[in-house]
Amino acid sequence: MSNYFGLTPQLLSLDWGTSSLRAFLMRESNVIETRQSGHGIQHLPSSGTAGYEQAFAEIAGDWVAQWPQLPIVACGMVGSAQGWKEAPYVRCPADMQLLASKSITVQSGLGPDILIAPGVLFDVPDALPDVMRGEEIQIAGALLTNPQWAIRSCMLLPGTHSKWAQIENGRIVRYSTYLTGELFSVLSKHSILGRLMPAEGDSKSESDPAAFELGLATARRSGPGDLSRQIFGTRTLGLAGRLPLASLAEYLSGLLIGHELVSGMAGAGDLTSVPLVMIGAPSLCQRYVHSLKYMGQSADAVLDNTAPAGLWNLAMASGRIA
Structure with a gap:
């Protein structure tokens, strides 16, 4: 595996949402290079599987060609029912081990497969059900770099659909959108x-x-x-x-x-x-x-x-x- 600006990449990761796609070349949890395109799942260059394969090839094809053994992981709406391939929701309480065990794979079209994370479902009696897809990975990133928050914390993710998530013992136990x-x-x-x-x-x-x-x-x-x-x-x-x-x-x-x-x-x-x-x-x-x-x-x-x-x-x- 060749060096990239003096560093050897260890992971190609994708944050693939509704309106945009971001790709990260990573080593030891640090980002070496970031790329972004407008090819979110609602703005693909063509329909169906071919659109996903083309969008992926355009943003990361040269990386895959240079490092064909590089593992690839993805999160976001790419794993929704409207995405490349559905990664069904896992139920709260959810931690990273559960998310990893329920992730699914899809062929990239360039050789290696892509591991896609599931979303998280909160559904208990006498409460409105709730869903997240992508925010669970952001929470996992915060807990990776700040493990003290895993014991107990409240995570607020403002945005189009703001999330308030309660964390206990490294697990998302409940949240509201x-x-x-x-x-x-x-x-x-x-x-x-x-x-x-x-x-x-x-x-x-x-x-x-x-x-x-x-x-x-x-x-x-x-x-x-x-x-x-x-x-x-x-x-x-x-x-x-x-x-x-x-x-x-x-x-x-x-x-x-x-x-x-x-x-x-x-x-x-x-x-x-x-x-x-x-x-x-x-x-x-x-x-x-x-x-x-x-x-x-x-x-x-x-x-x-x-x-x-x-x-x-x-x-x-x-x-x-x-």
Whole structure:
């Protein structure tokens, strides 16, 4: 096996989502090189298996040609029912050994096979069922690099579908999903609220911390059933001249994030006794850090992309690397 910039790669890992595909060349849990393409499972260059094979070849074909024995692991929507091949959900409580044992393989089209991680299902009586696919690998990456959190911690992964996961003894024991990011996108782009808001990127659109905090405050003092009324308030605050039209999106963002935090913190229990760890894009995490502080809570750690470390963890647990 040849050296790559003086290092010998040990793993090729893929974080394959709905809208994008990221590939990582790795050694000893460290990323040597990262590549990204727009060929998520909904944007393949062609349909069916051929589309997945082409997308993989385009992003990593030269790596496979140079190191044909390199093990390959993947996570994300590529293992969903709409993906390359379905890796069925495993049930909570779930740890890395269970994820590794239930992973499936698919032929890459270039010779070696690809190990695809399953998602995680939370389904207990008297509670809404919940699913995650990809976040479990990010959590595994955080636990690999910070094993002290495996004892007991709360993991917050903000995003389109925000996750609040409770970790005990290295296992995901329960979690909740909040449609915060997607709800903001739908309401601001495809509802009557958006008609008053400047278009995204418009010079009239502006950051307004006061409007954002008004949304947080409204969520914090809300009662049962208030959310839909408060959402409509995004429109009436503009019509009544209480907020500039350019600030309505900030108010709506604060309102939705605030409701998520009120519910998420209540479900997490006593956060003074367990670490609250945030994983996600830095700009979004910063917004959540500010929101948590406004609500009287702090994050004990904020991590960027932990998926590569989680995929390394999967490769070790499955015996793909020593």
